[in-house]
Amino acid sequence: MSEIKVVRIHAGEREERTTTTGTKAWELFAEDAEVIAARVGEDLKDLSYELQDGDQVAGVAIDSQDGLDILRHSAAHVMAQAVQELFPDAKLGIGPPIENGFYYDFDVETPFVPEDLEKIETRMRKIIKEGQRFSRRVTTDADAINELQDEPYKIELIGLKGSGNSEDAAEGASVEVGAGELTIYDNVRRNGDVAWSDLCRGPHLPTTKRIPAFKLMRSAAAYWRGDEKNKQLQRIYGTAWPSKEELEAHLFRIEEAERRDHRKLGRELDLFSFPDEIGSGLPVFHPKGGVIKRAMEDYVRQRHIEEGFEYVGTPHIAKEGLFYTSGHLPYYGEGMFPALDVDGMDYRLKAMNCPMHNLIYRSRQRSYRELPLRLFEFGHVYRHEKSGVIHGLTRVRGFAQDDSHSYVTKEQAPAEIKHLLDFCLGLFRDFGLDDFYLELSTRDDSKPDKFIGSDEDWAIATKVLEDVCVDSGLELVPDPGGAAYYGPKVSVQARDAIGRTWQMSTIQYDFNQPSAERFNLEYVAPDGSRQQPVMIHSAKFGSIERFIGVLVEHYAGAFPPWLAPVQVQGIPIAERHAEYLYDVARRMKVAGLRVEVDDSDDRMQKKIRNAQLQKVPFMIIAGDDDVAAGAVSFRYRDGRQDNGVPIEEAIERVIAAVATREQV
Template identity: 45%
Template sequence: MINITLPDGAVKQYPEGSTALDIAKSISEGLARKVLAADINGEVWDATRPIHTDATLRLLTWADTEGKSTFWHSSAHLLAEAVESLYPGVKFWVGPPVENGFYYDMDLGDNKITEEDLAKLEKKMNELAKQNNLFTRQEISKKDAVDYFNKKGDEYKLDLLENLQDGQITFYSQGQFTDLCRGPHIPNTGFIKAIKLTSVAGAYWKGSEKNKMLTRVYGVTFPAQKELDEYLAMLEEARKRDHRKLGRELSIFTMDDDVGPGLPLWLPNGTIIIEELEKLAKETEEEAGYKRVVTPHIAKESMYLTSGHLPYYQDSMYPPMELDGTKYYLKSMNCPHHHKIFAAEPRSYKDLPLRLAEYGTCYRYEQSGELFGLMRVRCLHMNDAHIYCTKEQFYEEFLAVNQMYLKYFKIFGIDKFVMRLSLHSPEKLGQKYVDEPELWKETEDMVREVLVKTGTPFVEVQDEAAFYGPKIDVQIWSAIGREFTLATNQVDFAQGRRFKLEFATQDNKSDTPLIIHRAPLGTHERFIGFLLENYAGKFPLWLAPVQVKVLPISDKFLDYAKDVAKKLKKADIRAEVDDRQEKIGKKIRDTELLKVPYMLIVGEKEMEEGTVAVRRQGKGDLGTKTVEAFLAEASEEKSERRAE
């Protein structure tokens, strides 16, 4: 018998070799019908995999992130089976789950899959799903795995096998399809009740432009048709709110091939939004005691060797430039520059905490296949700062940063969020993470203490820390439920020593400060992309590039319209006059499409009385007001940075 510890702490005995599905059935047949996978001792397993030792068990359903991930990974295998049955000879690369669904990369040889072919593939997937084929796991030797894919002539799977060791290799099969895969998978294909293949695209093998272009088919599946219908309705709304589409329509930003992929050009309207965000950040940080600094866009190789970024982060950095025998790198992060500023002067405990802030421009070489509008770019402007403090000051400083997040959430109307505490993986010390096990435990406990004591909602995630310490990634949700990683709050126990940063203690000894890396507004790029979607382009007044449009009914009232706009501009309200020779109805419709918060319509009556007819975006006619009355109300709304 084996002892199984359940989430409530209860310990029950089961025969050795029992599966999570067996255990679920012993609790409830209804529960067993919902189980997709299981967390066994912190590792996600197939629900049908035998358990041979004492273990902790958490049953995973559609309600769990790991359950969805397993469901979608299994759906990728179902897609591959459908493709193989319709396109014999196809070769497969990888088919992972993603945020909403899955994809599979494949080499179709002389064949081609178009958008028109997706319905045919969906039909085949539905046929296969209804066969209720079991997902079976087989441990296999490396030699046998290599022989299998050699016979198939599949160079992609053979490439994956090169980095795998005997004892680590498994095949998964369902129906007539077998794949190299570490799993886990759902019990059988019958769990997949609703299928939608969403798009087909090209993707370079391994994400490198030097390699062959493969076909990538995206899809999403659900355990019920109703959930798919709801998802497709949300997807349609998301298309309307796509930040790339809105960015073009509202003249926020543009991309240009001659400039390069992932390098956005900010148009005047987008630049206004950037400046308003910077203004908010600067006001907030000045009030919180930050000092502003400015650093160069490049630095010598030696600095990044000292920081440790080159060994750990080099794949995300642009290649070096060489001048007079010295290598220079484009700045991919601001922290080493700030450390040099800290070290530029003698420091004492009286100087701490020292908070250095910069809206720094950084350059990161994201793979071309990962670039996505403003969400994944190669040039980014970061709301960055570094706090140098003692261990005794850490709690209050880390707490203050989290409170700054909450202040911003209120301003932007963000009501759904969670802090993701990213921890290291002990097995990767010295490889992915600085090899300081005691300091990892100490700093992870310190961060956890802040979150627990303040009642901040958070989840813990293994193996996602920065290389120099634990971090919090701030997850937020837009108005249509899409999740975004907004910002980060990181602890650094390594770089202070690497840069030999010191301060004189109260008893005149030397000590190294703890460093907090924080970026509450993330980057302009990602945050404005989020705001475009969250607001559907309808920015609150304080952020809107054009805050007021003055619409004269005819040219006879153009001078009055210009006079009104002049008064607004003098009061720091961004106003424009629509001086086109168009009917007022068209002017109103066009201004609505441009999502300008206020329209002021002026005709003979308004000109004679010194008033304006006010219309509010999304609310319609608000009546007639004097210019002074409107100006007072708009100025108050703007200065308070109201979310509406």
């Protein structure tokens, strides 16, 4: 055996080692039980990988993102093995890791039922206990096709690999066939027998015993390769974690998320609905939901004015040519609704407000003294979302954006972006969200046909956004390829009360729409020359509908007093006390508060329970003693209660909570 030199990278330390040919990656990390794979250069490898001279090898811990993906992909293989052992006629689709879990698609005659998932879980535990080894072997297209002759979907993927389209073959298909050599993974028992095999690029865990904790979640129908023209398969979803404690915590988060589901709470609290007669993804707000929506709009409109924005308004439709000028139809046409014929001309429902704001800017000559010029509106837009992605208020087809566009000189752009970012973060804090990070979306240089503009302009715009993000002190996460066609963007990602991340504001640097080839926007510079401004797009909430959905889940429907549809519920102990509370309610309404009195025949405790179910922040309860003393019992949503509170003090308590936006 000859000597080779490798670099071991572990816990941030680099160590050069001399070893011999035939040494496996696992030997470098034998003392660290958390390492389940290796990164050699830029490539992920199994721990059974044979080291080569000059390799730089880093351990992949099971709790890292790469490690979690490998764990979950390995669990998907175990699930597929269990399915085929229990249902021998099942044909394999694909089985990739996804966020927090994995899935595998199967072609079976009868859809899976919950009892089937229980049987599959039991068989998976048996396979895991056996400690089957994941063994990689290289094969050829011809040999793989011969070996997998009973797996038509795998054979199709091999054919797509040959055509160079495997990455676009289906969501997750790249885990099956990569751009390089074709490989199959065998699940090998301890006696050397091959228990099961699957086409896969890997890598995988060393053995099935390295799957510490998993659970199958549900089954659903899914079209092969995501195309509704193809056959409908059965998809089983599962989750896997590095420990039982982490699995239990994840299941608790799911349970909590279901409890907070804004669609369920929207029905229970009578906030909004989605009538079939109107159409998918087109919500309507009921009076209580309308209160929340109006409170948000009033507040954010006032904040925009305070921040130097001017309020404008634009129509819902425009001639089709406008969206060719902006570039949206050539680059975003699939997201727009089909043309409408109006007097023999094609019109479009607008999917964005910026083209119309550009026309407002261009309506007269502008001077550098007017810049930054900040235009803002609640613009209602319509996007042709696929039916499969529509989800309550968080993914809709018609929504209002708190949309703004700042027109600035190039020199003003960094300060304006900082101004917008500070504005966004301040708004979110006002609404009770205070845990953020930033995501910088940049151009994908390998797909030049999806972006417009020069390399120089893209570099300048990206650098400006990046510098502002870094100066903010917030965590910055890259999003390669996620830019809009006209420029890079930064988005604010906010974590809610149970740690989920939501994309909120976006701030986009646009040097293309103002250009001579597009809207030909100009301003007169100090020297009298005509210069092109930079356009900064910004939507603070993103969409009001979506933000309401996020807030419903963040607060589990228990809105702070300033946003609550009903801020105070009056509860008379007996019928004779109702008129007294109606008088208190009238005084509260004069102070601008939202008050209702429950004069139903229900007993007092039932009325209190009803107010709690409706998540009303405050209750005022009145009986004989309260009427005699000109007071109320003041009850909080969490059950605390102060008795004998004078009416004026009770009113002041609510006014103060609303004015200070307390998170009661």
